[in-house]
Amino acid sequence: MTSNPEARAARRRSGPPAMDETWGNYTIMTAQTFEFQVEASRLLQMMVHSIYSNKDVFLRELVSNASDALDKLRIEALRDDSLGADVSDLHIAIETDKDARTLTVRDNGIGMSRDEVVGLIGTIAKSGTAEFLQKLEEARKAGNAADAEGLIGQFGVGFYSAFMVADEVTLLTRRAGEATGTRWTSTGEGTYTIEEVGDAPQGTAVVLRLKPADTDDQLFDYTEPWKIKEIIKRYSDFITWPIRLVTPAEAGKDGEEKAEDGDSEKPEPETLNSRKALWARPKSEVSDEEYHELYRHISHDWTDPLETIRINAEGTFEYQALLFLPARPPHGVFSHDKRGVQLYVKRVLIMEECEELVPPYLRFVKGVVDAQDLSLNISREILQQDRHIQLMRRRLAKKVLSTLKEMRAQRPEKYADFWREFGPVVKEGLVNDPDSKDAILAACSFATTHDAEKTATLQEYVERMREGQEHIYYLTGSSRSAVEDSPHMEAFRDKGLEVLILTDAVDEVWVDAVPEFEGKKLLSIAKGEAELGTEEEKEAAKAEREQQREEYAGLLEWLSERLGDEVKEVRLSSRLTVSPACVVSDTDDVTPGLRNMMRAMGQEMPESKRILEINPDHTLITGLRKAHADRPSDPSLEGMAELVHGMALLAEGGLPADPSRFTRLLAGRLERAL
Numbered sequence: 001m002t003s004n005p006e007a008r009a010a011r012r013r014s015g016p017p018a019m020d021e022t023w024g025n026y027t028i029m030t031a032q033t034f035e036f037q038v039e040a041s042r043l044l045q046m047m048v049h050s051i052y053s054n055k056d057v058f059l060r061e062l063v064s065n066a067s068d069a070l071d072k073l074r075i076e077a078l079r080d081d082s083l084g085a086d087v088s089d090l091h092i093a094i095e096t097d098k099d100a101r102t103l104t105v106r107d108n109g110i111g112m113s114r115d116e117v118v119g120l121i122g123t124i125a126k127s128g129t130a131e132f133l134q135k136l137e138e139a140r141k142a143g144n145a146a147d148a149e150g151l152i153g154q155f156g157v158g159f160y161s162a163f164m165v166a167d168e169v170t171l172l173t174r175r176a177g178e179a180t181g182t183r184w185t186s187t188g189e190g191t192y193t194i195e196e197v198g199d200a201p202q203g204t205a206v207v208l209r210l211k212p213a214d215t216d217d218q219l220f221d222y223t224e225p226w227k228i229k230e231i232i233k234r235y236s237d238f239i240t241w242p243i244r245l246v247t248p249a250e251a252g253k254d255g256e257e258k259a260e261d262g263d264s265e266k267p268e269p270e271t272l273n274s275r276k277a278l279w280a281r282p283k284s285e286v287s288d289e290e291y292h293e294l295y296r297h298i299s300h301d302w303t304d305p306l307e308t309i310r311i312n313a314e315g316t317f318e319y320q321a322l323l324f325l326p327a328r329p330p331h332g333v334f335s336h337d338k339r340g341v342q343l344y345v346k347r348v349l350i351m352e353e354c355e356e357l358v359p360p361y362l363r364f365v366k367g368v369v370d371a372q373d374l375s376l377n378i379s380r381e382i383l384q385q386d387r388h389i390q391l392m393r394r395r396l397a398k399k400v401l402s403t404l405k406e407m408r409a410q411r412p413e414k415y416a417d418f419w420r421e422f423g424p425v426v427k428e429g430l431v432n433d434p435d436s437k438d439a440i441l442a443a444c445s446f447a448t449t450h451d452a453e454k455t456a457t458l459q460e461y462v463e464r465m466r467e468g469q470e471h472i473y474y475l476t477g478s479s480r481s482a483v484e485d486s487p488h489m490e491a492f493r494d495k496g497l498e499v500l501i502l503t504d505a506v507d508e509v510w511v512d513a514v515p516e517f518e519g520k521k522l523l524s525i526a527k528g529e530a531e532l533g534t535e536e537e538k539e540a541a542k543a544e545r546e547q548q549r550e551e552y553a554g555l556l557e558w559l560s561e562r563l564g565d566e567v568k569e570v571r572l573s574s575r576l577t578v579s580p581a582c583v584v585s586d587t588d589d590v591t592p593g594l595r596n597m598m599r600a601m602g603q604e605m606p607e608s609k610r611i612l613e614i615n616p617d618h619t620l621i622t623g624l625r626k627a628h629a630d631r632p633s634d635p636s637l638e639g640m641a642e643l644v645h646g647m648a649l650l651a652e653g654g655l656p657a658d659p660s661r662f663t664r665l666l667a668g669r670l671e672r673a674l
């Protein structure tokens, strides 16, 4: 952590320190005072002046941190034999002292080095902090406490929440494997003090000097054992490590005599949590509230999950999984970590973030997988190749996808919320996981011209197809309105043919990976020829086109000559009813949308010329045909070809190749019309 710039900055702000920590051989007992990083200080002030209505949550935060620290020690000890840490009785102790008005949360977990204390506790090196603070302030000014609490949960200011109930917080910690410990103290008023301590026990103790109780302000007496029990039961019952309550009598505070009398007189500390893994308890016994607490602990997301999924796999490879679908992208704009699915082996957490358990297109899934038959010190490399893990991953993905399908049918509003946030991510799977294509498609839904409010599955689309309709039509674009107003849509609208409206960047890609659904081709209405209607209608249209083609041969040839550098063909359109012209791509050509997307990702794709279609029933085109037939060499017709082409590009949301030239030509024409 020496490289942490925030920590260095914090040190500089405090002026020259008494001694630098690089004088490693000395035990520096001098206390050094540091200023909090500006943003940390602002957050702290908010905590001190308490923005939460519910102050009890500070204990959940401290216990959650302690539990994480125990997990980390356990994992590190599994990996590193030389750590030399005692892992025989890992636990959390909560010590209350009514007389001293202190509350201590102690763990014998991984602990923190001095640099970690400075880097993690004195600063907030998370991106988006300034934005977060601004939103928080706005929510506060608007008097919206619920929003403020939601924001805090999103950002996670766990440790600082201690200042809601304490006027001084002391943290004493020693990292496993290190000789000296660190004491950190602050009243939350802009500075904190750090000193080295020679004899700190391994792990972390957070000592709170409690503010006076004020029940009107929901500030309870946190030295009361009943209150502590209530909070632990409510928020931390599922924590897998024992949480013990130690009162002065149990701690042997009354002096040495007690110890001399023998341990038998000392009451055993009470374990407050049942430690039952939720995923191992019968479904009927676990409340939503309990699931949500576990979700918060894993994800650090305050908003309740949208859906809880349980899997119990029996047989040769047994495991249980408890998965959550979040209500919004992980940490929203404040994204600062990637908490995902945790891997347990027989109730022991062995990997905090096991990417191997879910495919990338389900990376938003949070939760726990507890396997019976894996080795405790399995490495990531082995995980990646393990056949059981691969089977598990497939099963979890299948279950998540079938849950989405079921949500859509049973809880459409929740599904709609989910799909808005995560739909684009799930659709990546259509490209990256072809084996699961059908299951993914069954979970997908798409905006459509059929209903502006409701999305449709491909299944629903197919069921609604008109008689004689052979294909599934779609159009990609930047927004719903851009797609709806596109000239490509005209004939489809006229004939009442439903078109899928695809506006996510990923839509440009997956449509190529899914050529058909239930034997129906997926066709872009901006590609190829549009042949619509019944067989008779198609025949009639064809005959009419033949006739028009003769009439328009001269104009088509003239336009092709003039635009030869930019388009590969000029032809009569059967898709336009209102607009004079549009551009389309050949069936196998790359669309401009896909090209733009690839360019944004730094990948150039070869330009392919497009096709200009003109509408033989539009007065501009009929007028142009006549003008060209009457006065083929009239210089005033020059520029018309470019204007028609430029308009067609603009109509689909694109730009003419030379916009300023286009504007000059247009201005010239307009002038003549006055």
Ligand SMILES: Nc1ncnc2c1ncn2[C@@H]1O[C@H](COP(=O)(O)OP(=O)(O)OP(=O)(O)O)[C@@H](O)[C@H]1O
Residues within 6 Å of the ligand: 061, 065, 066, 069, 107, 109, 110, 111, 112, 120, 121, 155, 156, 157, 158, 159, 160, 203, 204, 300
């Ligand atoms: N008891 C502890 N033992 C070891 N490290 C701890 C302990 N408490 C806090 N830390 C360290 O300090 C960091 C900051 O803690 P803090 O509670 O402020 O945020 P967090 O746990 O990272 O995330 P969140 O704010 O979302 O809870 C932790 O990530 C952890 O590395």
